[in-house]
Amino acid sequence: MEQVRAIKCTKRWKALLTVIFIIISMVILSPKKVSAATGSINTTASVANIQKYGNVVLDIKSADLLSSGYEFGDILNVSFGEHNLKLPLCSDFSDVDTGAAGIFTKQEYALLAINMKDFATTYGIAVKNTAADNSVSWQAADGVTDQIRVSISLDTKGGYYDEYLLHQLRYTANREDYPNLSDDQFANFREVTTTGIGKGVLYRSASPINPIFNRNTYADAAIRQAKVTTIMNLADDPETVASFPNVDATYYSKQNYITLNMGVDVEAEDFGEKLAEGIRFFLSKPGVYLVHCTEGKDRAGFTIAVLECLMGASYDEVAADYMTTFYNYYGITADDERYHVILANNLEKSLKHVLGVNRLRDTDLSERAAEYLKTSGLTDEEISRLKQCLAGTAAVPEATEGTVQETEVTYGTYRVKNGDTLSRIAREKYGDSKKWTDIFALNKDRISNPNRIYIGQELKLAIT
Structure with a gap:
């Protein structure tokens, strides 16, 4: 028993x-993404500020918002004024498609923003004023009080989670993290070689002067090697350029360049107007051209795509060049399922909108690009001249002061000794420490990082 x-x-x-x-x-x-909400989550905030590109800054810290119980990939109800929006909670703008809105935690305080568009104007919060020098200021829209209250609550737990995962493309600023890339690839620098564009005429890159992503020195060395003379800077204004460290020591600073301070919404009317301004600058300074923004990815990617279309490239050519950037930053190749998702939600979407077409493969892209540039303010004569310049058939004037003249150069070698830096070697050999960029450009096959040279290392030097 x-x-x-x-x-x-x-x-x-x-x-x-x-x-x-x-x-x-x-x-x-x-899995977290399908876990049920433990209860109703409600948060209130106020509009604290509006940033340059129309992003709305809330007075709630990103960390506090996340600690309230919300998670990346949740869809939130966001209400203010007469608007009731359902927005995904994300970290960065790239976590949503071009033209999509979200609530973002990439900065200290939470942001309401639209990827590549202007949230404040779109939702009638404020009006943007652009001064003659392209500086931007904001004022409250008609009928909007200074204190705008924003209500936030949970709509769907994990409702955007799959899309959020797809958008998790990240890159670093460390050269060592990209051992399989050349210095030019790391700088997202390359010649544009699609149909109709002349050899050695047009280049694109990340910023050769902005150190934020550590690609500037590599880009500056690359444009020097390519003998770039005329630069369209889509990202900055003159004051910002002047603020970059050691900018006066760069090859870039001695060339002809224009600063356009463009917003990131490539479909905005003022984007086209500023692009027309940049093209007129190109026409006034024929030579070897460079187009860049900060990463050389979005604004530069779209601008180059328009120029490629104008010159007769097929959509497949344009797309392949555009996606080279995503290989350089993220390692995305054509057999990656994200490749076509990126294209569809970025370049394809923007081109269809500005060119006014539903299909890109059976459309005369050259004709549509010309119409877009005319709408942006260029004349038929200016567009014709632009095509001649990009084809390499326009007459190019002699180099002006500040550009590189072609001279006969011989070379010698230098062995690095204790205490040497490229600047110190440049001062010793050329009497000017700023010429370290020349040494770096000559030795890109031997130096992967201009801040790292080694005792006994043999460098190539120009002998004047």
Whole structure:
């Protein structure tokens, strides 16, 4: 009898342990993205500021918003004024498609923003004023009070989670993290070689002067090697350029360049107007051209695509060049399922909009690009001249002051000694420490980082 009781007791304990194990397994293995909300989450905030590109800064810290119980990939109800929006909670603007809105935590304070567009203007919060020097200021829209209250609550737990994962493309500023890339690729620098564009005429890159992503020195060395003379800077204004460290020591600073301070919304009317201004600058300074923004990815990617279309490139050519940037930054290749998602939600979407077409592969892209540039303010004569310049058939004047003249150069070698830097070597050999960029450009096959040279290393030097 006691043995029977013991057996029954053992069975009960086994059953109980089995139930406990199943419950624990369900808790541990249940994915966060489908977990039910533990209760209603409600948050209130106010508009604190509006940034240059129309992003609306809230007075709630990003960390506090996330600690309230919301998670990346949740869809939130966001209400202010007469607007009731359903927005995904994301980290960075790139976590949503071009033209899509979201609530973002990439900065200290949470932002309401639209990827590549202007949230403040779109939702009637404020009006943007652009001064003659392209500086931007904001004022409250008609009927809007200074204090705008924003209500935030949970709509769908994990409702955007799959899309959020797809957008998780990240890159670093460390050259060492890209051992398979050349210095030019790391700088997102390349010649534009699509149909109709002349050899050695047009280049694109990340910023050769902005150090934020550590690609500037590589880009500056690359444009020097390519003998770039005329530069369209889509990202900055003159004051910002002047603020970059050691900008006066760059090859870039000695060339002809224009600063356009463009917004990131390539479909905006003022984007086209500023592009026309940049093109007129190109026409006034024929030579070897460079187009860049900060990363050489979005604004530069779209601008180059328009020029490629104008010159007769097929959409497949344009797309391949555009996606080279995503290989340089993220390692995305054509056999990656994200490749076509990126194209569809960025370049393809923007080109269809500005060119006014539904299909890109069976459309005269050259004609549509010309119409877009005319709408942006260029004349037929200016467009004709632009095509001649990009084809390399326009007459190019002699180099002006500040550009590089072609001279006969011989070369020698220098062995690095203790305490040397490229600047110190440049000062010793050329009498000007700023010429370290010349040494770096000559030795790109030997130096991967201009801040790292080694005792005994042999460098190539120009002998004047």
